[in-house]
Amino acid sequence: MVNGLSTKMSIKIQNLSKVYGTQRAVDDISFEVAKGEIVGFLGPNGAGKSTTMKILTGYLPATDGSAEVNGFDVKTLPMQVKSSIGYLPEHNPLYLDMYVREFLEFAGSLYGLKGKTLQIKVAETIEMVGLGLEKHKKIGQLSKGYRQRVGLAQALIHNPDVLILDEPTTGLDPNQLVEIRELIKSVGRNKTVIFSTHIMQEVEAICDRVVIINRGKIVANGTLSELKQGGKGIEDVFRELTA
Numbered sequence: 001m002v003n004g005l006s007t008k009m010s011i012k013i014q015n016l017s018k019v020y021g022t023q024r025a026v027d028d029i030s031f032e033v034a035k036g037e038i039v040g041f042l043g044p045n046g047a048g049k050s051t052t053m054k055i056l057t058g059y060l061p062a063t064d065g066s067a068e069v070n071g072f073d074v075k076t077l078p079m080q081v082k083s084s085i086g087y088l089p090e091h092n093p094l095y096l097d098m099y100v101r102e103f104l105e106f107a108g109s110l111y112g113l114k115g116k117t118l119q120i121k122v123a124e125t126i127e128m129v130g131l132g133l134e135k136h137k138k139i140g141q142l143s144k145g146y147r148q149r150v151g152l153a154q155a156l157i158h159n160p161d162v163l164i165l166d167e168p169t170t171g172l173d174p175n176q177l178v179e180i181r182e183l184i185k186s187v188g189r190n191k192t193v194i195f196s197t198h199i200m201q202e203v204e205a206i207c208d209r210v211v212i213i214n215r216g217k218i219v220a221n222g223t224l225s226e227l228k229q230g231g232k233g234i235e236d237v238f239r240e241l242t243a
């Protein structure tokens with residue numbers, strides 16, 4: 001049992017590889033994320049985190065191996081995978097000219113929500129991510145932290161079981177950082193979350209477990225206490241494994 005939920009696997013990656021030209025960006029990796037877990041996906045720049053996440057979300061095809069979300073294979077059942085996940089990409093592409101509410105209505109409509117159900121879902125999600133005071137603004141008028149909230153809202157609009165967040169707190173000021181972290185933690189109470197980050201305190205604050213990737217290979221997979229055995233800090237562990 002993890003977080004009181006069953007240990008059914010929400011994410012299952014087996015012998016996954018991605019080759020770009022001559023570069024093996026992801027090299028035969030395997031790991032699983034159980035239902036209800038919050039897993040930190042760590043690794044230095046260029047380690048293969050975004051590539052793995054893009055394969056999981058169906059944005060990129062794998063070269064080899066398999067990836068499943070909620071039991072659905074990303075290659076053979078991409079639509080089921082897309083409706084099971086909420087994805088916040090690293091460079092959170094938003095339509096700056098759209099109003100917050102308008103954008104979220106658009107995002108919800110892509111998942112087949114319409115009419116009253118769509119309106120209710122948009123209103124609930126705006127409240128959930130704390131966008132209430134900013135909801136009448138255009139996205140281009142929002143601060144970076146609030147744009148991230150819009151990104152999280154579009155990831156949550158269809159109430160997915162699994163959240164895949166690629167560096168959700170990069171570039172935020174310390175106040176926004178704490179707020180977005182709290183938000184991830186609270187929405188993660190009843191969802192499976194995998195998120196990448198370079199901030200080690202974040203890992204300590206949010207994660208049940210950590211997977212570390214280096215040069216396309218998994219170099220660690222365990223709970224924080226397992227990785228920190230011997231009294232080491234998570235930063236030391238990270239540096240030793242990825243130097």
Ligand SMILES: Nc1ncnc2c1ncn2[C@@H]1O[C@H](COP(=O)(O)OP(=O)(O)OP(=O)(O)O)[C@@H](O)[C@H]1O
Nearest residue numbers: 020023025043044045046047048049050051052090
């Ligand atoms: N479309 C692409 N074409 C060619 N090479 C790519 C492409 N996308 C990523 N790469 C390369 O694959 C490797 C892994 O990149 P990826 O973006 O997955 O790393 P990352 O761990 O997310 O890095 P960061 O922490 O900097 O975001 C890098 O060497 C990168 O240059």
